[in-house]
Amino acid sequence: MSAALQPHAPPSPDNGALCLVRTLVAQGVDTCFANPGTSEMHFVAALDRVDGMRCVLGLAEGIVTGAADGYYRMADRPAATLLHLGPGLANGLANLHNAKKARSGIVNIVGDHATTHLALDAPLTSDIVAVATPMSHWVRSARSVEAVADDGTEAIRQASARPGRVATLILPADIAWSAAPDDASAQGASIDRLRAKPLDTAAVARAADAVRRGPTTLLLIGDRALRHAAALWAGRIAAKTRCGLRSDFFCARIERGAGRTVVPRLPYAVDPLLAALGDYDRIVLAGAKAPVAFFAYPGKPGVMSKPGCEIIELASPEHDLEAALAALAGAVGATAADTAPLAQRADTAAMLADGDLDSPGIARVLTALIPENAIVVDESLTTGRSFDGMTVNAAPHDWLTGTGGSIGFGLPVAVGAAIASPGRKVVALEGDGSAMYTPQALWTMAREKLDVTVLVFANRTYKILLGEFANVGAGAPGARAYDMLSIDRPALDFVQLANGMGVEASRAGDLRSLTDQLRSALAMQGPRLIEVLVN
């Protein structure tokens, strides 16, 4: 601890918390998702004195960290979170896991006891560094009030790297409240934000050799290669060479829909995934990883490419993926003149013909009604397993999926995406089971009047687990096992849950009412929930 630290001094006009908030704002981190406690009160107090920070309250910490993930996915720059000691951080870890796998940059500020208080082992004491480490790329406990601006700057630099990183800065209460020396109010050095790694020309040549082999090569793209401009190049390469073009199943953000390159996601389940990859002797990776099974299953392989398949990495998320794909296109002679398979806008009237309230029916309604420039957050799991192919002819939009496999990301990511993207409609597709991990997000939507339409697909089971029970070779569930997989006793009433948190809601029991209610929800501003009764 620094000699200048004043653990028992009255608050000074300029203190460590104020320095840190100033540093965040000066470096462009102007949004903070927060669930504060006593040790964060000086950070909260600083909000009254520093302009330019939007602070958004969540009622539980999973909302806070998931919102920061959604914010980064849309803004391409980090938000801050404000969390209360080890347990508050712990409650946010699952969505930090997802954010880490999404490669979302986040600056977590976690309050701690005063440094003088830690030795007393008060009840809330825990090893915050240890709690943070598994789900952070970078962890530091602020060193002193003199160094807190630099510590904050380093956290922002880490979070702003390419790809984004989860940076956790622990802020002891006495560093927050102690008087800052004048020169500590500096706001840190300026940050070189998007240092893309230089392209590897040898990798471009190897990838060019591979895609020139045509249909026996797969170009597998991920991360920012799924943005429109980058995917355009990928489409031209595929059109020119007739190589396959796919993305991972899990994608932080895909720009897709009418006018965009069609990049089908690989399937989730092992058997269709093996089938999808069975024709390829080579896989060229651009921002994606070599495909593996999500879970291991008895008697099935974990590596999903066929035996002997060659994996060639063109570029990773550390590179400028658009430049990498443009370079590959150049190497194989693919230009803008090559016919990329762009998606066509569907015939809306045909899509809205009557039908059953099943996944294909819902997908047709989505295809017809997803507004242009909407952001779709997809945690619909079993109901939405095949939405990818079925909604490709919707108006152009972004599609955000789970990335780390931890359930409960959808509603919080929708909060963050909405805050990062004013003027754009967010459509959150949720399973009923997954919605219940972080339902408190609805309250933040109401509080911030976020323009989010939530569809909850209520099948009243953990349906994904019914399938997985068989997949792992456990046979058919008996009564006791089935009881752990069903959530119909009692039935959840999402209309009441949403109303209880200030969100207008309705229930759709057939495709016609879903169409009418979704149309009405999309026409209004602000949050709206529709419980969709599916089987």
Add this chain to the structure above:
Amino acid sequence: MSAALQPHAPPSPDNGALCLVRTLVAQGVDTCFANPGTSEMHFVAALDRVDGMRCVLGLAEGIVTGAADGYYRMADRPAATLLHLGPGLANGLANLHNAKKARSGIVNIVGDHATTHLALDAPLTSDIVAVATPMSHWVRSARSVEAVADDGTEAIRQASARPGRVATLILPADIAWSAAPDDASAQGASIDRLRAKPLDTAAVARAADAVRRGPTTLLLIGDRALRHAAALWAGRIAAKTRCGLRSDFFCARIERGAGRTVVPRLPYAVDPLLAALGDYDRIVLAGAKAPVAFFAYPGKPGVMSKPGCEIIELASPEHDLEAALAALAGAVGATAADTAPLAQRADTAAMLADGDLDSPGIARVLTALIPENAIVVDESLTTGRSFDGMTVNAAPHDWLTGTGGSIGFGLPVAVGAAIASPGRKVVALEGDGSAMYTPQALWTMAREKLDVTVLVFANRTYKILLGEFANVGAGAPGARAYDMLSIDRPALDFVQLANGMGVEASRAGDLRSLTDQLRSALAMQGPRLIEVLVN
């Protein structure tokens, strides 16, 4: 990994998961709070084949771990939890923190990917040992299918120690599904459960010297010294020697009410706590820790006993605290003939006189209506800050408070306490802010038809933080800071939230309706919620 492990074999009749469930049941761990996923499906399947395990589903992992804490507090033996990989465990860590501080024994079973799958770094992969470590006393990844019964036995032994410990056993999916050799189906060695540490006779003598000094000595009791039989001895010692008698503010379980020794809890806030301890030159500890401030505050001490105060430890939670207090009573000549200050039953009619819906009014209603042998779980924070003294003349009951300071323990602990104590009414006292960390517990109450009455005190602020904002020297909150401390926009409707999860509910806006609604809730069987509009 063991040579006998069969990662790709079909499931066998006896597999690792079955061995583990058999071991748990054989060792008396017959209750499992669960939120399973794919990697736990073989554990779930085993429930169909092993009798004697009650498995209780929670919709979020904080419910699961908090319920295991509440179960231990009432049953004095551990329950198991079943959690899904690193993120599932992470979601349960905050309530494991509380359980650890409550000294509750818990056996966490956390599924992991198959050992063969970890190297592939699939999306759900994380370092589960690292996630578990900060909130566990003991962590092990099951070593092999042959050893899993022994690993489980060791976890149960750890959790069953005195005091209880949080033991986390990670169960890789291939160990769960692989065929168990015949001799691995054994259920582990028998466990020596309650190995109390032998009493230190020199400590008894030192403590006796101290309490003989009378009113300048405080006998501070905690942990199982707060059970009726032990507290009776403490009361006799205080009656005989005129020493002070108090408990910590945070208590896992206090047996109190009419006919029990009055053991006032120390105050929470620093100034009253300093005042309460200002008369004491010596503090004798029996299962309690030397008092420290919950948080550090500028200009205030962290150690709460007066300077120079001597701390004498009679016994810790590792000892048999009833025996320790009996020994101390013997040493000072206090016998059953000494007049212990037992609480008297209040005059119910006087308690139920009309009045304002404020903390004293609510406390009078509770004093009149808490049923005999009820279990009160108290997470009422600001509203209930003074309930301790005000409800001392209620019918005899148990009172369970927060222990680790992490908010969101109340409703889950009520679930676990109800399951551990059939036939006893549970009354959960919740703040509105705290209720929203783990509201999903209401669904488990409805599903299991638990006999829990929940009072939510809706002041629509994080009122505790309004006080703390000033306490840490941040002055008065401005508009932006205040926005982070208030939860009135939109107002939460707990009647709809409860109904949405299958729990009957009503709202009380004055003391008369609170009395009527509480009386009706206590007269029925099953869960019931009352939203109490307070200021």
